[in-house]
Every structure is written in structure tokens, then in C-alpha cells.
Amino acid sequence: MTALALPVPPPATLRRRASDLLYTRRGLLLMALLAPPLLWFGVIYLGSLFALLANAFFRLDDFTGQVVREVGFGNFVALLEAANLDAARRSVAMAIAVTLACTGLALPLAYYMARHARGTQKALLYIAVMLPLWSSYLVRLYAWKLLLAKEGAISWVAERLHATWVLDAVLSVPLIGGPSLSFSTLGTFIVFVYMWLPFMVLPVMAAIERIPASTLEASADLGARPARTLRHVILPLALPGIAAGSIFTFSLTLGDYIIPQVIGDSTLFIGQVVYRQQGVAGNLPFAAAFSLVPIVVIGIYLWLAKRQGAFDAL
């Protein structure tokens, strides 16, 4: 019997030593992988946010139009002026309405896509939901302008159906109405819901997809009619998805300034105020202070959602 010749280990090359080092010191590899995203978030993301925050405490010299770098709370006091509070209140109300409408529209669609659609049908529904996101936001917005205009497609259809009176009745409702859909808060709402709906459908669908079929069968088996299963099983388990989607719909609505600029009456939303203050008026400090409003509102929203247990099942 001959002795087995053990293979001679190859000489330790630089490459091998580097790979050994990375294998034994896991922290090193982790650091190498995490450094770029952390730098990006730390410097560019949070850095700009803090620069904004700092600016909010400065003020604009009315005579010279220069920013005076002295810490003060004048901008925050100015936030409490009626016109500014009004814009904030209107924006929050719109964000809530858009979020509720998106939830209501997304739930049945997401449920169908997650539990019933199969194969080609599911792919087509996916595409239908995602398709608007593939084209430019501005293109879609101006397309809506055409649809909602006084001589636009919707009033044309209403006329053909002899339902112009319905449209007129809706447009004569105070607060949401206006001379035409494209110059009404209702129009702004419709376009907001259209724009952000995909951001609600996808997370809700993901949440519903994760519910095992047997969980729903068990609910029915134990005596729950469909409405009770919806209320006690499907909705609570879809809640993390609804919460995730609502963060999108809520914050996107709260911060947008282009949609209300193109479609809607002349009343202002937070984004428009910020835009005018930093662009037209050149009052960067006040714009900075105002842009903290949505951040605070969303902070409160997330805190409420957490208290309601929206993230417990994550």
C-alpha cells in the first residue's frame, strides 16, 4: 500500500491573502459594501436636509434681498399667518383624500391581482398598473389637462350622454368645484389619485400575496362570512402594505407643486408656496421653513400609523 501524496498547498498569493482576510474579518467586507450607500445617504441625503433645516432659521433682508445668517424664529412665526396655514391645511386635506381614494381603489384590484389573476392575465394587469410610470409625468399631466378641459374629452362624453347637468352639478359644489374640471380642486384630486395609484397597488398586492390561502380558508371554515373575513383577517394583514402605500401617496401629494399648478383653481398648496418663495420671491429661508411642514406632518402620520399597529406585522 502506497502512502497517499497530499497535494502541496499553492503559495499564498496576494489575491488569496486578500480573500482570506475578507473571509475571516467579516466586518471589513461589510464596511466595504456599506460605505458607498452610507456616504450617499449621510452626506448628500441627510446633509442637504440639514442644510435646509439650518436655512429655515436665517432670514431675508427685505432691502438688499440677501440672506442674513443670523439664527431666529421669524420664519416659523410667519408660518402661522392665515394664508400659509390655509395652504398647509388644504394640502393635508388633499393628501388624506388622495390616500383614502387610492386605498379604496387599490384594495379590490390588488386583491384580485394577488389571489385570482394567473399567468398572462396577471402580467397584463401588472403592466396596466405600471404602464403610466413608464411615460413622463409632465406628459401625463398635460394629457389630463386635455381630458379635463372645458372642451375636453370628459365634457364631450357628458354632452353625448346628455349628462352635462351632472357635470355642472358636481362643478357647482363649493370647495371642490370650479368653472371646469381642469380648474377645480376635484380635477386636482382626480389627477393626484391617478398619478399615485400604482404606488398604493403594488405594496398592497405584495402584502395580500403573503397571506397564505389556508388563512382565508380557515376564517371561512370557522364561520366567518366574506365581509367578516375581509374586516378581521384580510384588512389587518394588508395593513402594512396599505401603510407603506399611504406613505407614498400621502407624502407625494403633500410635496407636489406641479399638479396643482397645472390643474386646479388658484388656491395654493404647500409645494407651490415653497416654489414661489424660493423661486419668484427669492426668500430661501422662508421656503426652507415651509418645506419642513410636510416633513413634520409625515412624521406625525408615521407615528400615528405605528401607534395603530400598522408596522407590527412587518
Add this chain to the structure above:
Amino acid sequence: MTTAVTLDHVSCVFGQGAQAVRAVDSVDLTIDAGEFFTLLGPSGSGKTTCLRMIGGFTLPTAGRVLIGGDDVTLRPPYARPVNTVFQDYALFPHMSIRDNVAYPLMVRKVARAERERRAEELLALVQLPGVGDRRPAQLSGGQRQRVALARALVSEPQLLLLDEPLGALDLKLREQMQSELKALQRRLGITFLFITHDQHEALSMSDRIGVFNAGRLEQVGTPHQVYDTPATHFVAQFVGAANVLAGDAARRLTGHARAMLRPERIRLGAPAGARASGTVAEAQYFGAFTRVKVDVAGTTLQADLASGPGHPAPEPGHAAHLHWDEGAVHALQPA
């Protein structure tokens, strides 16, 4: 004796045209009230589809399903007096254990205090007192199994369906749950319809067994009938180990055209009076017994021989002389 469940010519076909699969093929079955009935079969044999049609999750393509004499063929699950223990337990992850168990009472609008009292009672019944405040994710597999059982029993159904409820448990726990389930069923007097692919489970727990194969019920009988006098070749092979003989070998060794001989009924002995003689091809040690494969003129016979002191295991290559009693042979219907 009253009837708990009747399946009347029930069939279930999935898919259409050339791809159609007959999951359940014209099954007739009657289960008596208070019985522990097991549907036994390999995976894909149609036993789970059968249970799903009784629970109302799958509708039959033909035939009628009766529960307690009522035709429930087309009724939804929530309108059937039946509860199910699912294979994956299907507990509600967002509810406490107490709310899980009380769920059937909650949907029946029982007052909170009453349903919480009942939930605690049921948790005590399945030997899980004091876990009511926890979430399903905080319990072990065996504990979740008990919670699922408590939840299915809390509304006092007349019939409990159990879909391979012990499949995910390890062996020791499974054996413990087997005897607990059986004891619980005796105590409550509820009809249990139990689904398993495990023949030991079926034999040890059931009052009667229905053996499923390829969408058909091959045999319905007590564990003894199914084991000792299997109706078909499939039942003989699926329930326990069996030597199934056919053709010339069967006629020579047993005098029947087709016959079954259980390995544990065969003994080794003297050459004189042996029913068959051959060479040991293989000996497998299983602890309690040794399974010996003996080559008898081209036919392999399995014999399970007691092992332990005084029972030396036969060595491969040695001659073996096989003995069995006349009654050990069970003639099978020609296929």
C-alpha cells in the same frame, strides 16, 4: 347510528379537456357519527380533495355531499357545521392566541367575556393554559397544532376535519399527539375525519380507514380488516410491508393465483416441513426486528424476524428455510 357524512358518487375534476385530472373519481362513502375515520393514501391520491369538498373549499364536479343528513354540496364553508385543522395550522398571525381560539365565537357574535372564558377552557383542554396573550409566532410547532385544534373545537362542531395535522411534527411529538387526539375524540364524542399518508397513524388511531389510490376508494374497513385482509394489491402494499405474490410463484407457494403474506408471519426453521427454502440475499437490522430478504427460486420473500439475544441474524449467502401458518396467506382478487 346516525350518519355524520355521506359522499354520494362524488367526483372532482381539475382542468379541462386533455389536461383534465380526475382528482376524485366517483367516491361513495358513509361516515358514522362519533367515528374516528381516516382517509389514508399517498400524496396526490385525492384524499385531501375529498376533505376539501366536505369542508366546502372545493366544489365537486359531480355527486352530492351530505353532512348530518343535510345536502351541503353547494354551500360555502361558513355555512357548514364543520371545522378544519389545517396542515399548516393557518393561525391568524395578527391575533393573540386567545383571539385565535375565540375567533369562531367572535364571528358568531358571542359576548367578549363569554368567548374569552370559552377560549381559556379550550386552551386548558389541549393542555396549553396561560398562553392566551402570546402570538402564534411565539409558539412551537406542537403548540400551534394544539391551538389550531382548540380553535376548531371551540364552536362545538359535529364534525372535525384534520388535514395531515401531525405531518410537520417530529416523531416523538407526533406519537404523543396521536394518543392525545384519540383520547380527545373519545371524550368529546365528535366525529373526526383524519387525513394522513402515514399507515402507522391510520392503523393506531382509527375506528375505520378508507384507503385512497388514484382518486378512488380502494377499501373501507377497520384497521384489522385493512391490514389482515386487504381488498386489493395496492392496499396490501401500501398498508404495512407485504409479500405480494402472483403467477406461478403464487400458485407454487400459496396455492392461489394472487396472494399476500405479511413478512412478520414468516419464521425461519428446520429444512423439514419448510414451505419454501432459499438463500438469504440481504439482512437489514431495524432494532426490534431484522428484515431478511430470501431468494426462493427467483422470487424474493421478505421475512421480519425478531432480533435480540437468542435470535442470531441470518447471514447473507446462507440457506434459509421459511415456515408460516396456513392462515397467514391472504388471497387477493386478480387485478
